[in-house]
Amino acid sequence: MHILLLSPYPPYPPRGGGTMRVYQIIRGLAQHHTLTCLTFAPDAVAERALTPLRDRCRVVSVRGPAPRSALRRAWTTLASPLPDMALRNASPAFHAALHDLISSTRFDVVQAESIEMAPYLASLSLVDTRRPNTRPWLVLDQFNAEYVLQKRAALTDLRAALMLSNPVQRSAGGAYSLIQWIKLARYERNVMQTCDVTIVVSEEDRRALERLGGTRFVVAPNGVDTTFFSRAALAHERRAPLAFAVPTLVFSGTLDFRPNVDALVWFVDAVLPQIHMHRPDVRLLAVGKRPAPILQRLARQGRLALTGEVADVRPYLAGATVYIVPMRIGGGIRLKVLEAFAMEAPVVSTSLGVEGIVGLRDGVHCLLAETPQQFARTILRLLDDPATRRALGAAGRELASTGYDWETIIPRMEAAYR
Structure with missing residues (x-):
């Protein structure tokens, strides 16, 4: 044709x-x-x-x-x-x-x-x-x-406005999303x-x-593409996962896309402080192009690190101590999750973050958490459990290879x- x-x-x-x-x-x-x-x-x-x-x-x-x-x-x-x-x-x-x-x-x-x-x-x-x-x-x-x-964006912003979290900005965003919905x-x-x-x-x-x-x-x-997104491909190219000096939580995606911005801001404000109470050495790294102004401001404050656009995301995914998907807005199936699975990264996600992935099982392919407290506890537990991180990575790779290769x-x- x-x-x-x-x-x-x-x-x-x-x-x-x-x-x-x-x-x-x-x-x-x-x-x-x-x-x-x-x-x-x-x-x-x-x-x-x-x-x-x-x-x-x-x-x-x-x-x-x-x-x-x-x-x-x-x-x-x-x-x-x-x-x-x-x-x-x-x-x-x-x-x-x-x-x-x-x-x-x-x-x-x-x-x-x-x-x-x-x-x-x-x-x-x-x-x-x-x-x-x-x-x-x-x-x-x-x-x-x-x-x-x-619809999800409108409800998220309007709930935040009612809780007096940036009420003017959130109300404006909620009104825009309501009209667009x-x-x-x-x-x-x-x-x-x-x-x-x-x-x-x-x-x-x-x-x-x-x-x-x-x-x-x-x-x-x-x-x-599980042939390209693989640790074996990195090894064949004589490259290796990034070796971070401290435990590193990795998020990837286009960083002016509203659902991604919302996810990172929520994680930095609500989850990361609870992690730092127990593990102040943990770092958050956001990998992706066009970081929104609010993310640049958080980076200047030292609350997360930004890479900007990278030629190859694979070493970052493979080197992540934990890969996070704290999505509260969005739909479809997120490529970022499938890429992280293929690179055998241990994933912690909201249920919305892995929505639509057929066959996915909590505790087998990734760990699910919804509230800030659940997210922080799950990550802290995983940081101290390398065997579980390896098991999640292997199972995620298998799911991506068998069900989601192009x-x-x-x-x-x-x-x-x-």
Whole structure:
């Protein structure tokens, strides 16, 4: 088949959850199909960085998307019936490039990566309706049930405001998420009516979107390349896990993504002080690009350490004394968890942090904790128990290898096309 993939950001280099998913989909589909990737690229540096991807597929890049000011976002939040995610990647140049490709090439499938690219599918839904069987199959790869994510964010912020924890800031954030929650529920319902099929990453997301009236779903979860994400691969490259001087708790992800920021701030404020009462030597390290201002402020205060963007996250995961996933907002299946499992890191998570991972068992593959007290006690116990850390790491690796390697996930997408 000839497949056109629409990406909201450059899929190479594959750093960060969304980027990694798009890259792995390209890598997998390109083995058996003719693939074209139409992607945004913010600048010339990003365009040049796409060069290795051209060995796998045809790449067409469009400069953008144009930045939107906070004032413009605030105005559209109040004035537009569309959610913010439907507006952030609007681009006449991308629209023109898409229709040039559709006019010049017969695609069997056009797949939009994330709800941000759904408006471009809508623009194709009426193409060539006078000629039967000429419109490509329209597929939305839905990274999250977005309305659920905003619902959780709204409830988290509003609860915090009622508890007088940054009441003004939390109330504003809660109000924004409440508005987006309502808009996204309506928008996602309409998008699913436009698409021929929606790909979701978990059964939980499928059920959430079914509640909006969706009917045509394929579950293709997030995954991990367990050949690359492995201690054996590091050893083959003559590299080793990082040897931290003190017990180190590691968190990884894109650090301006709101659920990640919320998780780290909550952990630093509510959990880490309880750990330091017993183990003042423990350090928290956040690995990832674009740390939000509040995280930079916490780093200046010495409450956590930031790496910034790293070329390879594997040594950090493999060297973690404990890998933490203190998520309170979000959805889908988090790539960070699967990568940590594959690198045999002992994981402590909230139940939300590992939501959607089929077959996962508390006490076998990871340890679950919900309250600050539970989180601190669990980490303290694990710090003093290297045998349990090794057992959790081995079991996590087995779960990632057998259930979540990309080699088993790509065929599910291909089945959706057939």
